[in-house]
Amino acid sequence: DAGITQSPRHKVTETGTPVTLRCHQTENHRYMYWYRQDPGHGLRLIHYSYGVKDTDKGEVSDGYSVSRSKTEDFLLTLESATSSQTSVYFCAISGTDYEQYFGPGTRLTVT
Amino acid sequence: GENVEQHPSTLSVQEGDSAVIKCTYSDSASNYFPWYKQELGKRPQLIIDIRSNVGEKKDQRIAVTLNKTAKHFSLHITETQPEDSAVYFCAATTGNQFYFGTGTSLTVIP
Numbered sequence: 610d611a612g613i614t615q616s617p618r619h620k621v622t623e624t625g626t627p628v629t630l631r632c633h634q635t636e637n638h639r640y641m642y643w644y645r646q647d648p649g650h651g652l653r654l655i656h657y658s659y660g661v662k663d664t665d666k667g668e669v670s671d672g673y674s675v676s677r678s679k680t681e682d683f684l685l686t687l688e689s690a691t692s693s694q695t696s697v698y699f700c701a702i703s704g705t706d707y708e709q710y711f712g713p714g715t716r717l718t719v720t
Numbered sequence: 721g722e723n724v725e726q727h728p729s730t731l732s733v734q735e736g737d738s739a740v741i742k743c744t745y746s747d748s749a750s751n752y753f754p755w756y757k758q759e760l761g762k763r764p765q766l767i768i769d770i771r772s773n774v775g776e777k778k779d780q781r782i783a784v785t786l787n788k789t790a791k792h793f794s795l796h797i798t799e800t801q802p803e804d805s806a807v808y809f810c811a812a813t814t815g816n817q818f819y820f821g822t823g824t825s826l827t828v829i830p
Contacts, residue, residue, distance in 0.1 A: 642818070651726075651809060651822040652764070659816065667817060668721070699763060701818075707752040709811075709818060711763040 612636050613712035615700050621718045628687040630715050632700030634680075640703045641683040643667075643675060645696040646714075652699065658683055690719045722747040724812050726821025733800050734829050741824045743810035744792045750812040750819075753786060753793045758807045758823075767808075768795070800828045 612635030622628050632641060643655040644667075654667030656675040664675050672694060674686045687694055700712040723746040733739050745753075751772035756764035770777045770784045770793065777784050781800075786793040797804055805828045810821040 640816070649822065652811075652820040654817055654819075657817065665816075707754075707813060707815060708766060708769065709754065710766065711756075713763050 613700060613702055613710060615698075615712040615715050617715060618713065619716045621720060622690050623720055624691060625689050628690050628717065630685045630698055630700075630717070632683045632685070632712055634683075634702045636702055636704070636710075637680060638702040638704040639680075640709075641677065642701040642703075642709070643673070643683065643685045644699045644701065645669065645694075646699060647696050655685065655698075687717075690717075692719050695719045721817070722750060722812055722814075722819040724810060724819045724821045726810050726824060728824060729822065730825045730827075732827045732829060735800060735802060737800055739797045739800055739804070739826055739828075741795045741808055741810070741826075742792060743794070743812075743821050744790075745812040745819070746791065747812070747814065748788075748791065749814045752813050752815070753784070754811050754813075754818075755782075755784060755795050756809045756811070758809065760806075764809060797826075800826075802828050802830050804828050 614633045616631045642657040644652045653669045658664045658677040676684045698715045703709040726743045754769040757767045758764040781798050783796045807823045811818045
């Protein structure tokens with residue numbers, strides 16, 4: 610597996626609380642992505658980054674924000690978690706060859 | 721934006737038979753088409769990809785074909801084995817955003 614880690618791997622939180630998920634890479638790849646995976650929907654892009662401090666929205670960005678202050682770290686924040694944000698979150702990285710590799714995932718439950 | 725459709729959503733085959741999964745895309749600017757295999761509880765793993773300047777690519781028992789005119793690409797698995805059982809996703813990209821199909825659950829029956 611490519612050098613991608615995610616933390617935490619599991620989290621249970623209450624509705625209305627802020628949550629931050631971290632993605633860390635050791636590959637020095639330019640692009641980093643956050644996806645959510647839900648049954649019947651496949652993988653849906655939340656936000657992505659194409660460089661330090663350069664980010665853009667994906668198809669399901671409402672309720673999420675991101676930050677990338679270093680090449681190796683990409684943070685996903687749920688400002689005020691809702692039950693609809695219960696999901697499995699995957700970080701991914703890709704380089705100039707487009708090949709995209711996924712992290713191990715974070716299972717988030719919002720009660 | 722791009723729209724990727726994937727069929728079938730479920731597929732059962734006998735061990736040793738072939739399996740074919742098809743995807744269509746809408747954006748003619750898409751130029752890279754990866755396929756991922758995801759086992760239960762695991763991360764998606766890149767298994768094969770094809771770029772728009774190539775019509776077919778093969779890697780042992782798996783192959784991918786691309787028809788740019790019709791905007792569709794397919795994954796072919798030959799001599800299927802029980803360990804091929806998983807969910808398979810196709811995707812398309814112009815280089816920044818990746819758009820995924822909704823997945824095909826493949827079951828290989830021993």
